[in-house]
C-alpha cells in the first residue's frame with residue numbers, strides 16, 4: 001500500500017533537513033532560524049510564502065485549478081528547554097534546548113508534503129501549510145489565530161499531526177471526538193499570621209489549612225464529577241516556610257485541571273472555587289485564587305476524522321489505522337485552531353522498538369526519520385482526496 005513514491009525519492013533530503021533542524025533547536029517565539037529554513041525551502045518549491053504571524057509563524061500556500069475550496073495543514077516548529085543526552089552527530093548544538101517532542105519531524109513532514117504537492121499539483125483548490133511557533137507551554141497556535149491566521153487564510157477544515165512513540169512505525173491513530181484535554185492552571189495564595197512554632201495559638205496557620213485544602217481538592221474528581229467522564233485535578237506545587245520553628249505567614253499552591261467536556265470543565269472550576277473559599281473560611285485564612293483556562297480540549301470533528309482515517313488508510317492500509325486509541329489528558333494548542341474550524345489531529349507512529357520507544361520530553365528522545373515518509377505521504381494523500389480533481 002502506497003506511500004508516495006515521489007516522496008520516497010527525496011526521503012534522504014527530508015532526513016537531512018530533520019537532522020539540521022534537530023541540531024539547531026529554538027524555543028517559543030524564537031524560532032527565527034527554523035522559520036528561515038522553512039520559508040526558504042517553501043520558496044524553492046515554488047510555494048507562496050507569508051511570514052510574521054505570531055512573530056515566527058510561516059504560512060505557505062499552493063493554489064491549483066478553479067475550485068474555491070481550501071484546507072489547512074499545521075505543523076509545530078518549537079523545541080523544549082531540555083538538555084539533550086543523545087550522542088549522535090546531529091545532537092543539539094544549543095545547551096539546555098532540544099527537540100524532545102519531535103516538532104523537528106513534524107516541520108519536515110509538512111515541508112515534504114509541500115514539495116510534493118507544489119510539484120505534482122494533482123488537486124483542485126487551495127492548501128495552506130501552517131508552520132506555527134511555541135506549541136509547548138505558551139500556545140503559539142492561539143497567537144497565530146489571534147493574529148488573523150484564518151482571516152488571511154480561510155479554510156473549510158484544518159488538520160494537525162503528532163508523532164507517538166509506542167505506536168509502531170507505519171501506523172496512524174485517528175480519534176473521533178476528544179483527542180486531548182482542556183488544560184486549566186490554578187494558583188492559590190493563602191495568608192495567615194506567622195508565629196513561633198511553639199506557640200501556634202498566637203498565629204493563624206496557613207500551612208495546616210493548605211494541607212487540608214490539598215486533600216479537599218481530591219474530592220472534586222472522586223465525589224463530584226460523573227465517574228464516566230474523564231477529569232484530573234493535580235496539585236503540583238506546595239511552597240511554605242523556611243525554618244524548623246516558625247509557622248509561616250503564607251503558602252503558595254499550584255496545580256492543573258484536565259477535562260474533555262466543557263460541562264465538566266465548568267464543574268471543576270466551580271467546585272474548586274467553592275472548596276478553596278470554604279476551607280479558608282473554616283479556618284480564618286485569607287486567600288487569593290487565580291484560575292486560568294489555558295488550552296481548550298482538542299476535539300476532532302466526525303467528518304474530518306473520517307477524512308483523516310481514509311487518507312491514513314490509503315497510505316498504510318486499513319489494518320494499520322488505529323481507531324480506538326483512548327484520548328489523552330495532555331493538552332495541545334492545535335485546539336485553538338479547532339475552535340475556529342472543523343478538523344482532526346492524528347497520531348503517526350514513531351516506533352515501538354529501540355529507535356522510537358523513548359517517550360517525548362525525555363532527554364534521550366529522538367524523532368524517528370523512518371516516519372517522515374509516512375507523515376508526508378499522509379498529508380499529500382489527504383489533500384489529493386479532499387481537494388480531489390473530480391470535485
Ligand SMILES: [Zn+2]
Pocket residue numbers: 100101136360361
Ligand atoms: Zn511536547
Ligand SMILES: [Zn+2]
Pocket residue numbers: 101102103135162
Ligand atoms: Zn509536541
